[in-house]
Amino acid sequence: MKKLLFLIALLTLIPNLASARRVGGLFGKSERIQKITDVDIKGANGEDLYLAHKTTSLFIFMGVYMTDDGYVLGVKGSINTYYPLSDEQLKNFQASGALPTPLPAYKIEFTEWLWGFSLWILLAVIVVIWFFPKNKEALFAQGCKYYFGKNTPVNYPKAMRYFEKSAKKEYGPAVFNLGVMNLSGQGTEKDVDGAIELLKKASTLGYVDANVTLGNLYYNGNEVTKDMIKAEAWYKKACDQGHANACKMVNHIQQAS
Structure with missing residues (x-):
């Protein structure tokens, strides 16, 4: 039983190690920017930008939650650097033709949700193993x-x-x-x-x-x-x-x- 629990914990923790490394450990907040498409928009400092979506995860040793933060403008050549997009800014960029209408749909990978809530998933598995009636x-x-x-x-x-x-x-x-x-x-x-x-x-x-x-x-x-x-x-x-x-x-x- 102890070996099984250790294996489950290890399999759940491994993907989180890579995500948590971005926040310098296993505790804190991690933001992830995923590119959707290139756009003809420049940043405040003249940077080339791209349309992306952002997710935020909180780690307390493992994933505690993950949120879908919607569309942002990512900065090319920089990891997880972005400009937020308000609803008004989105409408203005669409009106000017800088952003397509409708905006391209995106889908967050299931593994992202899995990693983001991995702590609760692991705890649930442990509870089931210990307390669920055996056959x-x-x-x-x-x-x-x-x-x-x-x-x-x-x-x-x-x-x-x-x-x-x-x-x-x-x-x-x-x-x-x-x-x-x-x-x-x-x-x-x-x-x-x-x-x-x-x-x-x-x-x-x-x-x-x-x-x-x-x-x-x-x-x-x-x-x-x-x-x-x-x-x-x-x-x-x-x-x-x-x-x-x-x-x-x-x-x-x-x-x-």
Whole structure:
């Protein structure tokens, strides 16, 4: 998870580094002038000008906002130097023929908006990653990580919390694992009756191992009263799902009766 967040932050930050460099760091305001077309207009000091549009971005480490400031007259040979254009000036230049009527349309690139609001985008991504509910398979996998001790110490209470979250989404394997943990007293007080109810629920969700485990419970009679009829019934359900050993147990019980 930390690696993913770092990658997202890096991918979002890289384009901002180039933009922020214009303001001498990662904090401050950055103005960007984008040329639209050449025009026959001179500046106050005799400079050759061109019609452009201007955007303004604010950086606080990353982009906080970006605004479309409209048309300006850029100065040729100078980076981001411009003369602002009021509505009255635009009309006067158009009336004199120095600027076309209507003015050429322009479109700000999507990446400009993306960079300009990158800080908020990154924060939104982080919030989604941390707080948006994970899917049932991912929650189950996280539970298995703590249950089996994959690259981390075994932690039954943590495993149970993840299995419970996955089980709420009606995921059979998670419900089954909760049943096993209740049956064994792993991460919780041993609860045979509660375990049987969980195993039955996992069975209704189509999880074959739940049927086999219930069959074993009634066949062995260690945690519940031995009952060959119930054992055969649960083995039969597993057998119908293609569980070979369950089929053997059905045959064994039938031959012994």
